[in-house]
Amino acid sequence: MVTLFSVPLYSYRHTSVERWRGDTLVGLDSQTRKNGKEKRLQGVRDGDGPLVLENHKGERRTFPESPLTTTLWHPRTPQAPQLLEVEDGWMKTNTTQDIGREAVRIGDTRQTARHYRLAGEVQRDVWYDDRGLLLRVAFQHDDGSRIVMQPAADFT
Template sequence: MKKQNLFAALAVPGLVLAWLSAAQATVPQGGELNFTVLRKGDEIGTHRLEFEQAGDELKVEIETDVAVKMLGIAVYRFEHEGHEVWRDGRLVSLNSKTNDDGTAHHLSVSRDAETLVVDGDGRQGPEDGAIIPASLWNEDLVKQSALLNTLDGSKMPVTVTTVGPETVEVDGKNLTATHYSVKGQLNRELWYDESGVLVQVKFDGADGSEISYVLR
C-alpha cells in the first residue's frame, strides 16, 4: 500500500436542522456532525465538525483523526485540526494544522476587506474573498470553480457535476440526498440532504482504496 498522501487533498445525531444565515448553509441544530471514516469498509478513524452560532458569526471546529494499521501497527496517520469563522456569508478567518503521516502543514487565513490573506506552507498572498474552503460541510462548495486547500492554502480548480438524488443510509435510516461529483485538484463524491447538510463523502486514496465518511 502506498501510504503517502492518502488524505492529501483534504481539508474532511439527529437531522433536525436550522438555517444559519452567517454561512448561508445549514448545519445540525445539535451543533455537531460526526462521521466514521472507512477504508475498504473497515473503520480507520473519525471526522468531526462542531458549529457554534453567536449573532451573525458562525464558528466551525473540524477534527480528523485517521490511522491505517497493518498487524496492529499504524502505517499511515492523518491528523487535522481546522478552525473557521464566518460572518455574513463570508469566511473571516481560517487556521489549521495538519500531520500528514509526518509531513506538517500550517495555514492561517484572515480577511482584509474584500480579500483573504493566505499564509500557508503551500502558498502566501492574497486570494479572492469569495472563495470557499474545501472543508466540505458548506453546500455552497458545489457552486464553485475553485476551492481553498485547508492544509496548505493552495488554490484548487475544480469542476462540480450534479449526479442527482440518491438514497443514503444515516444512522440506520434511509434518506434522500443529492449526489455531487467534484473533479480537478480535489476529487470527492459528496452527498447533501434536502436541507443542505453534508451526510456522506467518498473518494479514492492514493493507493486506489475507497475512503468513505459515514454519518453516525
C-alpha cells in the same frame, strides 16, 4: 493510522477551524500531520479587506473574494470552479457532475440527498440534503482504498 504488524504505514491527522460572516470566509486555522510531516495554514480577513493566508513555509496568499474550501460543508461547494485547499492554501480546480437524488442511510434512517461528483484537482463524491447539510463524502485514497465519511446517526 494504518499499521502492519504494529509498524505505522500511514498516519493522518487534520483539524481545521473556519470562521464565516454570512457567506464570507473571515478566518481559517488548519493543522495537518501527514506521515510525520507538519503543515499549518492560518489567515484572517481584516474588515472588508482581503483574506490573507500564510502557510507553514511562510508563503502568503491574498484572496479579495471569499473562496469556498475543501472542507466541503458549504452547500454551494459543487458550483464553485475552484476550492481553497485547507491543508496548504492553494486553489484547486473543480468541475462538478450532478449525479441526481439518492437515498442515503444515516444510522437507522434514510434521507434523500443530492449526489454530486467533484472532479478536477478535487475528487470527491458529496451528498447534501434538501437544507444544504453535507451528509456524506466519499473518495478514492492514493492506495486505492475507498473512504466514506458520514454521521453514524441522524444528527438533525
